[in-house]
Amino acid sequence: xxxxxxxxxxxxxxxxxxxxxxxxxxxxxxxxxxxxxxxxxxxxxxxxxxxxxxxxxxxxxxxxxxxxxxxxxxxxxxxxxxxxxxxxxxxxxxxxxxxxxxxxxxxxxxxxxxxxxxxxxxxxxxxxxxxxxxxxxxxxxxxxxxxxxxxxxxxxxxxxxxxxxxxxxxxxxxxxxxxxxxxxxxxxxxxxxxxxxxxxxxxxxxxxxxxxxxxxxxxxxxxxxxxxxxxxxxxxxxxxxxxxxxxxxxxxxxxxxxxxxxxxxxxxxxxxxxxxxxxxxxxxxxxxxxxxxxxxxxxxxxxxxxxxxxxxxxxxxxxxxxxxxxxxxxxxxxxxxxxxxxxxxxxxxxxxxxxxxxxxxxxxxxxxxxxxxxxxxxxxxxxxxxxxxxxxxxxxxxxxxxxxxxxxxxxxxxxxxxxxxxxxxxxxxxxxxxxxxxxxxxxxxxxxxxxxxxxxxxxxxxxxxxxxxxxxxxxxxxxxxxxxxxxxxxxxxxxxx
Amino acid sequence: xxxxxxxxxxxxxxxxxxxxxxxxxxxxxxxxxxxxxxxxxxxxxxxxxxxxxxxxxxxxxxxxxxxxxxxxxxxxxxxxxxxxxxxxxxxxxxxxxxxxxxxxxxxxxxxxxxxxxxxxxxxxxxxxxxxxxxxxxxxxxxxxxxxxxxxxxxxxxxxxxxxxxxxxxxxxxxxxxxxxxxxxxxxxxxxxxxxxxxxxxxxxxxxxxxxxxxxxxxxxxxxxxx
Numbered sequence: 001x002x003x004x005x006x007x008x009x010x011x012x013x014x015x016x017x018x019x020x021x022x023x024x025x026x027x028x029x030x031x032x033x034x035x036x037x038x039x040x041x042x043x044x045x046x047x048x049x050x051x052x053x054x055x056x057x058x059x060x061x062x063x064x065x066x067x068x069x070x071x072x073x074x075x076x077x078x079x080x081x082x083x084x085x086x087x088x089x090x091x092x093x094x095x096x097x098x099x100x101x102x103x104x105x106x107x108x109x110x111x112x113x114x115x116x117x118x119x120x121x122x123x124x125x126x127x128x129x130x131x132x133x134x135x136x137x138x139x140x141x142x143x144x145x146x147x148x149x150x151x152x153x154x155x156x157x158x159x160x161x162x163x164x165x166x167x168x169x170x171x172x173x174x175x176x177x178x179x180x181x182x183x184x185x186x187x188x189x190x191x192x193x194x195x196x197x198x199x200x201x202x203x204x205x206x207x208x209x210x211x212x213x214x215x216x217x218x219x220x221x222x223x224x225x226x227x228x229x230x231x232x233x234x235x236x237x238x239x240x241x242x243x244x245x246x247x248x249x250x251x252x253x254x255x256x257x258x259x260x261x262x263x264x265x266x267x268x269x270x271x272x273x274x275x276x277x278x279x280x281x282x283x284x285x286x287x288x289x290x291x292x293x294x295x296x297x298x299x300x301x302x303x304x305x306x307x308x309x310x311x312x313x314x315x316x317x318x319x320x321x322x323x324x325x326x327x328x329x330x331x332x333x334x335x336x337x338x339x340x341x342x343x344x345x346x347x348x349x350x351x352x353x354x355x356x357x358x359x360x361x362x363x364x365x366x367x368x369x370x371x372x373x374x375x376x377x378x379x380x381x382x383x384x385x386x387x388x389x390x391x392x393x394x395x396x397x398x399x400x401x402x403x404x405x406x407x408x409x410x411x412x413x414x415x416x417x418x419x420x421x422x423x424x425x426x427x428x429x430x431x432x433x434x435x436x437x438x439x440x441x442x443x444x445x446x447x448x449x450x451x452x453x454x455x456x457x458x459x460x461x462x463x464x465x466x467x468x469x470x471x472x473x474x475x476x477x478x479x480x481x482x483x484x485x486x487x488x489x490x491x492x493x494x495x496x497x
Numbered sequence: 498x499x500x501x502x503x504x505x506x507x508x509x510x511x512x513x514x515x516x517x518x519x520x521x522x523x524x525x526x527x528x529x530x531x532x533x534x535x536x537x538x539x540x541x542x543x544x545x546x547x548x549x550x551x552x553x554x555x556x557x558x559x560x561x562x563x564x565x566x567x568x569x570x571x572x573x574x575x576x577x578x579x580x581x582x583x584x585x586x587x588x589x590x591x592x593x594x595x596x597x598x599x600x601x602x603x604x605x606x607x608x609x610x611x612x613x614x615x616x617x618x619x620x621x622x623x624x625x626x627x628x629x630x631x632x633x634x635x636x637x638x639x640x641x642x643x644x645x646x647x648x649x650x651x652x653x654x655x656x657x658x659x660x661x662x663x664x665x666x667x668x669x670x671x672x673x674x675x676x677x678x679x680x681x682x683x684x685x686x687x688x689x690x691x692x693x694x695x696x697x698x699x700x701x702x703x704x705x706x707x708x709x710x711x712x713x714x715x716x717x718x719x720x721x722x723x
Binding site for chain 1: 621642646649655658662665666669672673676677680681683684687688690691694695698699701702705706709710715718721
C-alpha cells in the first residue's frame with residue numbers, strides 16, 4: 001500500500017497542478033505533494049529497516065534498503081527544490097525571464113508546465129526505484145528523460161533547444177542500448193524461469209538464480225547496460241549532454257537532474273552489477289566500471305580547470321563524482337560498497353545545495369560567467385556566499401566535510417583491494433578538480449569585486465538553503481543511526497552479503 | 498491438404514526469415530532514401546512487417562501474448578507515429594531533400610558491412626537445438642540496431658534522426674520476439690507507451706527547433722561548447 005501511495009501522490013500532484021488556475025495554488029499543491037512524498041519515503045525507510053524488504057502485487061513492486069535509500073534521497077531533494085523553486089520562479093516572473101506579455105497568460109502556461117512536469121519527473125524516478133521488473137525499470141528510466149526534456153527547454157532560448165536536442169538524442173541512443181541489455185539479460189534467464197511469465201524479468205527472481213544465468217549473454221548484457229545507464233549517469237565518453245542540459249534547465253530542475261537522476265541511473269546499474277557479479281564473478285564488471293570511472297574523472301579535470309561558466313562547472317563536477325561512484329562500485333566488496341552508498345548520500349546533499357546557491361547567484365547577477373561576476377558574491381549576498389563556499393569545500397572533499405570521509409573510504413578500499421593504479425589516478429584526478437573548483441568558485445565568492453547592490457531577502461529560497469546547509473554540516477560529524485543503518489544495509493545489498 | 502503448409506513449422510520459419518529479410522532491405526533503403534516523406538512511409542511498412550512477424554511467431558509457437566504485442570505495434574508504429582510525423586512535415590512545409598553526411602553509395606556499403614557484423618554477433622546466440630520459430634531473425638535484428646545507429650550519425654536533419662532512433666527501436670523489438678518470444682506484456686506496453694510519448698515529445702522539439710533556426714539542420718546546433 002505504501003509503495004502505491006508513493007507513486008500515486010506525485011501523479012495526483014501533477015494532475016492538480018495541471019488543472020490549477022492560479023500560481024499560488026500550483027505552488028501550494030507542489031509543496032504539499034512533495035512534503036507528502038518525503039513523509040512516505042521516511043515511512044518506507046522505517047518499514048524497510050523493520051521488515052527487510054517491502055513488496056507488493058506478487059513482487060511487481062519491490063523495495064529493499066537500496067531502493068529505500070534512493071527514494072529517500074530523491075524525495076528529500078524534490079522537497080527542497082519544491083520550496084526553492086517557488087521563490088526562484090517568482091523572481092523569474094518579475095524579471096521577465098518567462099516572457100513579458102501583459103495578460104500573464106503565457107507566463108501562467110509556462111509555470112503550469114513546470115509544476116506539472118516536475119512531479120511527473122519525480123514520479124518516474126520513484127517508479128524506477130520500486131519496479132522489480134527490469135523491463136519496467138527501463139521504461140521508468142526512459143520516462144525520466146521524456147518528462148525532463150521540456151524542463152530543459154523551459155526558457156525557450158535557442159541554446160536550450162540545442163541542449164534539449166542533445167539530451168534527447170544521446171539519452172535515446174543510450175537507453176536503447178540499455179533496453180537491448182535488459183533483453184539479453186532476460187534471454188540469459190529465460191531458460192530457468194517460464195519465459196512468458198512476468199516474474200522472468202523480476203530482479204529478485206533473477207538475483208536468486210544469478211549463478212545459473214547464461215554466462216555469454218550476461219557478459220554482453222552488462223556491457224550494454226553499462227553503456228546505457230552510464231549515459232544517463234553521465235559517465236565519459238557519453239557525458240556530453242550533461243553540461244548543456246544542466247546549464248539550460250531551471251536551477252531546481254538541474255539540481256534534481258544532477259542528484260536524483262544520477263542516483264537512479266546508478267541504481268539501475270547496481271541492480272545489473274549484482275546479477276552480473278553473481279553470474280560471472282566480480283572481476284569482469286569491476287574492470288569495466290573502473291575503466292569508465294577513471295575515464296570520467298580524467299575527462300572532468302581539464303574542463304573544470306578552464307571552465308568559464310559556473311553552472312557548467314557544476315556539471316563537470318557531477319561527471320567527476322559519477323566517475324567516483326563507478327570506481328567505488330568497481331572496487332566493490334564490503335568497504336567499496338559502503339563507500340559508494342555514503343558517497344551517493346553525501347554527494348546528493350552537497351550538489352543539490354551547490355545548484356541552489358548557483359541559482360541565487362545567477363538570478364542576482366544575471367549571468368553565469370565567472371569573468372562577469374569577479375568575486376563580489378560575499379558582499380552582495382552574504383548568506384548565499386557563505387553557504388556556497390562551504391558547499392564548495394564539501395564537494396571537493398575537504399575535511400572535515402562528509403565527502404572527504406566517503407572518498408577516503410573508497411580510496412582505502414582501492415588500496416586494500418590491490419587496485420593501486422586506480423587509487424593513484426583517483427588521487428591525481430581529485431587533486432585536479434580540487435584545484436580547479438577551489439580557484440574558480442573561491443575567487444568568484446571571495447575575490448575583490450565590484451560594488452554590486454546588496455540582494456533583497458529571499459525567504460523561500462534561504463529557508464531551503466539553510467536547511468540543506470545545516471544538514472550538510474551536521475552529517476559531516478554525525479550521521480543519524482537509522483540513516484547509517486539504512487546506508488550500510490544498502491551497501492550489503494550491493495556487495496551481496 | 499490445403500491446411501498442411503500453414504501448420505508446418507519449417508514453413509513458418511521460412512516466412513519469418515523472408516519477412517525479416519524484407520525488414521532489413523527496407524532498413525538499407527532508409528539509409529539511401531533522400532525524401533523525408535518516403536522515409537516515414539518506409540518506416541511504417543517496416544513496422545507493419547514487424548507486426549506480421551510477431552503475429553506469425555505467435556501463431557506457430559502458440560504464444561497468444563505476442564498477438565497483443567503485434568496489435569499494439571500496428572496501432573502505435575504503423576498508424577499513430579507515421580500520421581503524427583507526416584502532419585509535422587506538412588505543417589513545417591519541408592521540401593528539401595535529406596542530405597546525408599556520407600554519400601549514398603558509401604552509406605549503403607557501410608550498411609552492408611554492419612549487416613555482416615550483425616550476423617557474426619548473432620552467431621554466438623545460435624542454438625541449433627532450440628525449438629520454435631524465429632531464431633534467424635536475431636541477426637537481422639542486430640543489423641537493424643547497428644544500421645539505425647549509423648543512420649543517426651549520418652543524418653543532419655532532426656526528423657530523420659528521430660526516425661533512425663525509432664528504426665533502431667524496431668531492431669530491438671525484433672530481437673525481443675526472436676530471442677525470447679517477446680518481453681512480458683506489461684514491459685511491451687511500457688516500451689510502446691514510451692515510444693509513442695517519445696515520438697510526440699521529439700516531434701514538438703523538432704518543430705520548435707525548426708521555428709527558431711529556420712531549419713532542422715542539427716549541425717547548426719553548435720553554440721554550447723566546453
